[in-house]
Amino acid sequence: MEPAVTARTVPEQQVPEKKTDSKPDSHHLTESRWVRIVLIGIALAFLGLMLVIPLVFVFVEAFGKGWALYWEAIREPDALAALRLTLSVAAIVVPLNTLFGLAAAWAVTRFSFRGKQWLVTLIDLPFAVSPVIAGLIFVLLFGNRGLLGPWLSALDIKIIFAFPGIVLATLFVTFPFVARELIPLMQSQGKNEEEAAACMGASGWQIFWRVTLPNIKWGLLYGVILCNARAMGEFGAVSVVSGHIRGQTNTLPLHVEILYNEYQFTAAFAVSTLLVLLAVVTLVVKQVAEWKNRNEAA
Amino acid sequence: MHIVAKGLYKRFGTFEACKNVDLEIPPGKLVALLGPSGSGKTTLLRLLAGLEYPDAGEIYFDGRFVNHLPPQERNIGFVFQNYALFRHMTVFENIAFGLSVRKAKKDAVRRRVAELLELTGLQGLDNRRPHQLSGGQRQRVAFARALAPQPQLLLLDEPFAALDAKVRKDLRGWLKDMIRRVGLTAVFVTHDQEEAMEMADEIFIIHQGRVEQAGRPQDIYQLPRTPFVASFLGDSYPLQNPSAFTGFESYAAVEEAYFRPEYVRLLTAAERQYFPAANRGTVVNVSYRGNNWHVEADVEGQRVQGVRSLDQAPLRPGDEVYVIFRRLLAFVHGEPRWLENKTLQVKQLHQAEERQSLAFV
Numbered sequence: 001m002e003p004a005v006t007a008r009t010v011p012e013q014q015v016p017e018k019k020t021d022s023k024p025d026s027h028h029l030t031e032s033r034w035v036r037i038v039l040i041g042i043a044l045a046f047l048g049l050m051l052v053i054p055l056v057f058v059f060v061e062a063f064g065k066g067w068a069l070y071w072e073a074i075r076e077p078d079a080l081a082a083l084r085l086t087l088s089v090a091a092i093v094v095p096l097n098t099l100f101g102l103a104a105a106w107a108v109t110r111f112s113f114r115g116k117q118w119l120v121t122l123i124d125l126p127f128a129v130s131p132v133i134a135g136l137i138f139v140l141l142f143g144n145r146g147l148l149g150p151w152l153s154a155l156d157i158k159i160i161f162a163f164p165g166i167v168l169a170t171l172f173v174t175f176p177f178v179a180r181e182l183i184p185l186m187q188s189q190g191k192n193e194e195e196a197a198a199c200m201g202a203s204g205w206q207i208f209w210r211v212t213l214p215n216i217k218w219g220l221l222y223g224v225i226l227c228n229a230r231a232m233g234e235f236g237a238v239s240v241v242s243g244h245i246r247g248q249t250n251t252l253p254l255h256v257e258i259l260y261n262e263y264q265f266t267a268a269f270a271v272s273t274l275l276v277l278l279a280v281v282t283l284v285v286k287q288v289a290e291w292k293n294r295n296e297a298a
Numbered sequence: 299m300h301i302v303a304k305g306l307y308k309r310f311g312t313f314e315a316c317k318n319v320d321l322e323i324p325p326g327k328l329v330a331l332l333g334p335s336g337s338g339k340t341t342l343l344r345l346l347a348g349l350e351y352p353d354a355g356e357i358y359f360d361g362r363f364v365n366h367l368p369p370q371e372r373n374i375g376f377v378f379q380n381y382a383l384f385r386h387m388t389v390f391e392n393i394a395f396g397l398s399v400r401k402a403k404k405d406a407v408r409r410r411v412a413e414l415l416e417l418t419g420l421q422g423l424d425n426r427r428p429h430q431l432s433g434g435q436r437q438r439v440a441f442a443r444a445l446a447p448q449p450q451l452l453l454l455d456e457p458f459a460a461l462d463a464k465v466r467k468d469l470r471g472w473l474k475d476m477i478r479r480v481g482l483t484a485v486f487v488t489h490d491q492e493e494a495m496e497m498a499d500e501i502f503i504i505h506q507g508r509v510e511q512a513g514r515p516q517d518i519y520q521l522p523r524t525p526f527v528a529s530f531l532g533d534s535y536p537l538q539n540p541s542a543f544t545g546f547e548s549y550a551a552v553e554e555a556y557f558r559p560e561y562v563r564l565l566t567a568a569e570r571q572y573f574p575a576a577n578r579g580t581v582v583n584v585s586y587r588g589n590n591w592h593v594e595a596d597v598e599g600q601r602v603q604g605v606r607s608l609d610q611a612p613l614r615p616g617d618e619v620y621v622i623f624r625r626l627l628a629f630v631h632g633e634p635r636w637l638e639n640k641t642l643q644v645k646q647l648h649q650a651e652e653r654q655s656l657a658f659v
Contacts, residue, residue: 192382195349198369199376200396200447210399214386 058276061269073259073267074274081247082255083274085166089251090231093170097227101178102220106212108179109186110194120183126175134172135240138165161243166251169237174230181223185216218293222286229282233275299359299373299450299483300325301346306355308341315341317507318355323485323500328477330494331487333504334530339487340455342504346485347453348372359451372451375444379456381436383428389415389439390424396447414442417476434465441473445480452477454486458493470497491531495519503527521634525556528627528634534558535603540626542598543577545639555626555637562604564593565620566611576620581613597621 031039063070073079107113108120126134140146142159152159159165193215197207213220235253242249250258252275259268301323308316315338323329331339344350346357348369357364364372384392393414397407415421418438428436437457444452457473458466474497477484488494494501495515503510503518503526511523515531522528525536540546540555549555563576570576579597586592591606593613602621606613613619626637 190382192378192380193384195369196376196378196382196443197384197395197399198349199347199372199374200399200443201370202395202399203370206399210395211384214384 055276058269058272061265062273064269065266069266070270070273073264073270076267078247078250079255079267079271082250082252082271085163085248085250086232086252088163089166089170090228092167093174093231094224094228096171097174097231098178098220098224100175101180101182101223101227104179105182105186108183110191123176123179123183126173131173131234131236132240135169135237138168138172138237138241142168160241161245161249163249165241166238166249169241170231170234173234173237174227177227177230178220178223181219181226182216185219186212189215218289222289225282225285225289229278232278300361301451301483301485302358302361303346304356304358306342306345306352306357308338308345308350308352314507316345316352319507319509321502321509321512323483325483326481327483327499328474328497329483329485330498330501331485331504332491332494332498332501332531333489333510335489337504338507339489339504341507343453343455343485343487346451347374347376349376373449375447375449375452377437377440377444377452377454377457379459381428381440381460383436383439383443385428388425388427389420389431392428392439393443393446395443400447410446414446417445417479418442432465433461434469437461437469441476450482452482452484454484456487456489458488458490466493473497495531501531503530505530521636522627523634525629528556528558532558533603534627535601537602537623537626538600540623540628540637543621543623545623545641546626546637548640549628549637552628552630552637555628557602557623557626559592559603559605561624561626562602563622563624564595564602564604564606564613565622566613567618567620569610570620576622579619579621581615581617581619583615584613593619595619595621 062073104119104123108116139160141148142152142165143149144153144160146160157164159168193211194207197211202210232251233253234251235257238251239254239257242251242254244250244254244258246255246258252271256268256271256275259265259271301321303319303321306316306319306321308314317338319338319342321342331342333339341350345352348364348367348371352365355365359372369376384395387395390411393411394407397410402410411424415424418441420435420438420442423431423435428439431439437460441457458469461469470493486497498515500513501515501518502512505526511518511527518527519531522531522534525534528534534556537543537555537557538553540552541548541550546555564581565576577597579595579602581593581595582601583594584591587605590608591610591612593604593606595602595604597619604621622639622642624639624642628635628637
């Protein structure tokens with residue numbers, strides 16, 4: 001009888017083995033169906049409550065009193081001035097921080113030098129400091145009673161409560177985005193491709209334009225987009241240095257606040273939609289960049 | 299290109315990767331830098347390429363002092379261990395890179411790339427991207443790319459390390475043949491002694507940042523200058539107090555010698571009759587190596603390794619065994635010397651072996 005028993009147990013052992021082979025991780029790593037549904041449900045509910053509903057609400061409020069009022073709020077001269085200011089600040093800050101980020105990432109990933117770890121930590125500093133403090137730093141430096149104040153006023157240079165102050169504060173706050181995005185990317189890619197190019201006779205610039213840049217372009221684009229989103233949306237630091245002069249030193253976020261404080265809700269939400277749209281564009285480009293990056297790496 | 303390096307020294311932090319290395323590579327030679335990982339062989343290669351600069355020492359290419367020259371101006375080709383192909387470029391663009399950065403004419407570039415594609419057997423793959431190629435194909439693209447600007451010196455860093463065993467063997471012969479055909483000087487780094495012996499005209503054994511021995515593969519194998527070389531190129535194992543073994547009684551002054559398993563015979567009691575000069579021991583371990591048996595035995599309180607051919611009677615752990623060393627390598631005042639087994643005249647041995655093989659037929 002015994003051979004019959006063993007003959008039956010053998011195929012039984014093989015069958016479950018085959019099953020686990022075909023779906024290697026589904027068995028060990030998955031919770032039961034109910035746990036999954038509950039977890040996904042909680043996550044979706046949280047997202048809906050905290051993100052989607054408020055965003056929809058912005059548009060509902062903005063368009064609540066009709067297209068005409070919406071257009072009027074956006075075409076109002078102070079709103080246009082704020083939009084112009086925000087765009088000009090971004091136009092200066094984003095290229096500068098792109099250059100800085102590239103240079104920093106290059107230095108950190110391609111060379112070894114004393115104090116490299118310190119540099120990496122310093123790059124993160126703006127993330128660690130409250131934006132209000134960041135603004136205050138510039139007031140203390142360049143304000144009328146600040147360290148360089150008397151000297152600046154003697155030369156008739158205005159930084160605080162003027163355009164240069166806003167640019168400086170925004171520069172400070174958005175400083176880490178590009179570098180943060182590039183450093184891990186360039187670290188993982190290593191420098192062999194650049195060394196190979198050098199051995200084949202390529203000059204420094206040729207290596208940068210033809211090897212390095214194409215390899216990092218999607219990561220760089222994503223960093224630039226994040227930097228831009230923050231440059232346009234920054235409130236705290238800019239608020240401290242701007243002086244809130246309507247039509248002159250009000251950026252879009254500051255303008256929204258002023259409108260809101262004046263109970264012009266429709267106008268406040270209308271202007272907000274501009275910033276929300278910017279956020280949506282950012283997310284779309286981010287998705288495309290990540291997708292492209294994955295495709296090219298594959 | 300004739301390459302001379304004198305007193306090369308390179309330090310990374312506190313780690314000395316290269317300690318006063320002298321080397322000379324005659325033109326047209328294929329040279330291996332062989333050593334264990336961390337021995338400084340890759341650093342040496344990168345110093346030659348100009349990817350690192352030495353802290354001290356001099357490098358001359360054809361008599362020209364090149365220490366300060368960047369890699370761009372050294373007229374070299376470099377093949378990286380992971381090939382470092384430009385991932386966003388096609389095979390064609392990869393190979394053309396070294397020509398296009400020198401502003402070569404489009405026609406000339408196309409002709410040269412076509413020539414290299416044919417030379418490396420990559421025709422028809424010119425529009426593929428690196429991630430669409432097999433490991434062996436990538437290696438060949440890297441090789442073609444390095445050759446495109448017609449360098450005078452080709453440097454290869456572990457060129458086969460990223461390939462599986464079968465492809466590796468095929469490509470070794472191919473690469474050697476290819477380098478011969480192009481007729482350039484080439485230096486490659488490897489930790490694989492078999493690879494170095496098969497491919498290189500000359501081997502530099504690198505150990506702890508120094509050249510331990512240099513020479514033709516067969517010369518180094520036959521007369522290793524240090525215990526490290528003896529154990530790194532081919533197998534060799536230490537043997538304490540060799541005068542305890544029959545045939546070596548007169549070498550009482552030698553405290554330590556080395557033996558290669560191929561010079562050790564392990565015999566059963568039945569086979570022993572032709573070889574009176576044997577020490578008795580016990581088999582500890584037997585492992586199958588495909589073309590022979592690798593046998594470990596305890597003899598005179600020491601562990602001894604030897605080989606037995608597959609047509610001899612198999613040994614099992616615990617069996618009684620008779621061990622004969624045909625020769626031992628000793629280092630006398632730092633000089634290597636082979637000690638021959640005095641009781642075994644070479645002629646006798648040959649006769650005995652003949653008789654033995656007849657006995658097995």
